Amino acid sequence: MDRISFSVHFGETLGLLGPNGAGKTTTIRMLTGLVRPSSGTITVGGYDVLKNPIEAKRLFDISPQEASLHPHLSIAEDLYFYARLRGLSRADSRLRAKETLEWAKLQDHAAKNGHQLSGGMQRHLLMARALITDPPILYLDEPTTGLDPQSRHALWDYISELKARKKTIILTTHYMEEAEMLCDRVIIIDHGKIIAEGSPAELRRSMGIDSILSLKPRRPFSSADLLALREISGVMDLHNSNGCISLHLRENEALDKIVVTASRLAGIDELNLKEPSLEDVFLQLTGRGLRE
Amino acid sequence: MIPRAVSASLVTFEREIYDYRKNIFYFALRNLIQPVFFVLGIGVGLGSMVNMPGQSSYLQFMLPGVLMMCVVQVCYQHFSSEIWMSKNHEGYLELLTMAAPIKPHEAVAGYLLTGIVIAFFAVLCFLLPVWLFLPGFQISLSALVLFTIGLALFFTSAGIVVGVSVLDPHNLATVSIFVTMPLTYLCGVFFPLDMYPQPVRMLIEAIPLTQAIEGLRSGTFPLFEIAFVWAAAALAVIFAARMFERNMHL
Numbered sequence: 001m002d003r004i005s006f007s008v009h010f011g012e013t014l015g016l017l018g019p020n021g022a023g024k025t026t027t028i029r030m031l032t033g034l035v036r037p038s039s040g041t042i043t044v045g046g047y048d049v050l051k052n053p054i055e056a057k058r059l060f061d062i063s064p065q066e067a068s069l070h071p072h073l074s075i076a077e078d079l080y081f082y083a084r085l086r087g088l089s090r091a092d093s094r095l096r097a098k099e100t101l102e103w104a105k106l107q108d109h110a111a112k113n114g115h116q117l118s119g120g121m122q123r124h125l126l127m128a129r130a131l132i133t134d135p136p137i138l139y140l141d142e143p144t145t146g147l148d149p150q151s152r153h154a155l156w157d158y159i160s161e162l163k164a165r166k167k168t169i170i171l172t173t174h175y176m177e178e179a180e181m182l183c184d185r186v187i188i189i190d191h192g193k194i195i196a197e198g199s200p201a202e203l204r205r206s207m208g209i210d211s212i213l214s215l216k217p218r219r220p221f222s223s224a225d226l227l228a229l230r231e232i233s234g235v236m237d238l239h240n241s242n243g244c245i246s247l248h249l250r251e252n253e254a255l256d257k258i259v260v261t262a263s264r265l266a267g268i269d270e271l272n273l274k275e276p277s278l279e280d281v282f283l284q285l286t287g288r289g290l291r292e
Numbered sequence: 293m294i295p296r297a298v299s300a301s302l303v304t305f306e307r308e309i310y311d312y313r314k315n316i317f318y319f320a321l322r323n324l325i326q327p328v329f330f331v332l333g334i335g336v337g338l339g340s341m342v343n344m345p346g347q348s349s350y351l352q353f354m355l356p357g358v359l360m361m362c363v364v365q366v367c368y369q370h371f372s373s374e375i376w377m378s379k380n381h382e383g384y385l386e387l388l389t390m391a392a393p394i395k396p397h398e399a400v401a402g403y404l405l406t407g408i409v410i411a412f413f414a415v416l417c418f419l420l421p422v423w424l425f426l427p428g429f430q431i432s433l434s435a436l437v438l439f440t441i442g443l444a445l446f447f448t449s450a451g452i453v454v455g456v457s458v459l460d461p462h463n464l465a466t467v468s469i470f471v472t473m474p475l476t477y478l479c480g481v482f483f484p485l486d487m488y489p490q491p492v493r494m495l496i497e498a499i500p501l502t503q504a505i506e507g508l509r510s511g512t513f514p515l516f517e518i519a520f521v522w523a524a525a526a527l528a529v530i531f532a533a534r535m536f537e538r539n540m541h542l
Contacts, residue, residue, distance in 0.1 A: 029390070032389070032390035032391065033389065033390070033541075034386060034389045034390045034540075034541060035541065036541050053393070053395075054296075054393040054394075054395070055393075057391060057392065057393040058393055060391075061391050062387075062390050062391050064383070064386070064387065064390065066383045066386075067383070068382060068383035068384060068386065068387045069382070070311070070382060070384065071377075071381075071382060072311055072314060072315070073310075073311065073314075077310070081303075081306075081307045081310070084303045084306065084307070085303055085304075085307070085388065085391075085392040085394065086391065086392060086393065087296075087299075087300075087393055130391075
């Protein structure tokens with residue numbers, strides 16, 4: 001990470017977005033004290049994470065990216081020992097493990113080993129486990145990565161419920177739709193640096209465009225055709241991908257001229273006009289090149 | 293009211309012992325298998341052809357060595373693999389660092405306490421059949437208890453150091469062979485130390501296992517040997533706690 005600095009307010013949901021290897025998980029690991037920064041401080045609820053780790057850890061918990069479930073313990077036992085590790089008494093741990101299983105709707109699977117659960121159930125379990133001591137701050141590291149739509153929507157409902165309970169949440173995700181729906185504020189990280197920060201609406205506005213027009217021509221555009229389209233007043237940017245083009249428009253007045261010109265040059269097969277999304281902001285800031 | 297640090301150590305102990313208890317039959321079998329082969333194959337078989345001056349039988353000479361070897365094997369093997377799995381496979385140590393309000397040395401204390409308990413379990417697994425089939429076998433129980441604790445601390449620490457340091461599972465097996473094989477065959481389990489030339493003997497005597505075996509065989513209370521094993525254990529514990537803490541952070 002390279003000189004990153006941010007703060008999160010009580011009850012706020014902050015999204016950390018970035019391509020693979022941008023530094024999202026490293027940031028979360030630093031917030032927990034797992035990775036020590038070479039300089040600077042990390043304060044949680046007034047406690048320095050490195051100097052007062054015990055006090056800081058009482059205020060937060062984490063749903064990690066990896067399953068981290070015991071191979072020999074049932075999920076009920078795993079939850080019990082997790083509660084014990086978090087500092088609860090034996091009686092409270094038993095009670096909270098039971099309540100947590102109910103909250104995660106996993107009571108029927110209590111005797112199973114964590115690795116016998118589906119990916120979606122494991123994610124439910126990890127998120128439920130992070131709530132076992134009901135901490136005010138939660139770190140959710142890519143909680144929905146690799147899940148089917150049903151499991152993803154179920155977890156979004158969980159996170160919405162946590163937001164309603166005024167939990168302070170730091171969420172890392174690859175899904176812009178998820179960030180747009182759940183986050184009050186978003187930080188985009190790339191190559192270890194913060195490259196943009198703001199609410200999803202602020203970031204969308206920061207693109208400086210009104211709309212994005214996607215167009216599939218009947219016949220392929222030539223280079224001269226693309227140049228002609230790019231030079232229309234109000235067109236800010238043009239991307240050509242597999243024969244389809246997308247145009248970033250500052251003024252929707254340019255629309256008539258684009259449609260007439262494209263129709264004359266190559267004909268139009270499909271046309272789609274939309275407002276810029278967080279994904280468009282993300283791609284504009286981090287580029288379209290593949291990351292490892 | 294139990295102090296937080298003690299409570300934190302006991303939680304680690306509770307979790308480890310619970311896991312151990314769930315597989316106790318398998319662990320009991322593992323504790324017995326190698327010593328039984330040593331006793332039958334070398335003690336009874338080969339030993340019948342050996343005449344030990346000053347000893348009633350070769351088996352009587354060998355048993356304290358095999359007993360202490362059990363402690364070494366159980367503690368080292370259990371914790372090197374357990375800690376390696378926790379760190380590299382289960383992600384438990386990472387979770388412990390990220391989420392549990394437990395300091396690294398408190399977790400190490402829990403592991404050491406577990407090491408002592410499973411060492412005594414291994415001693416019992418071996419001694420009960422020995423007493424059953426060899427009622428004449430005598431050993432100083434107080435010295436046995438003190439050596440068992442000392443060796444359990446030393447070799448649990450060694451297991452922790454190897455478990456947190458080694459990344460490749462193949463290397464874990466190789467390191468284990470280099471640790472346990474020389475201890476088994478060089479520390480006087482099967483033959484007296486008089487067989488060694490003096491400089492080699494001095495090196496062998498610097499190993500805590502050798503001192504424990506020699507101490508249990510001596511006719512008097514082995515105060516020096518106990519002090520030696522405990523001092524080595526103290527150093528090993530400090531080193532293991534430091535290595536554990538260093539490896540808990542990325």
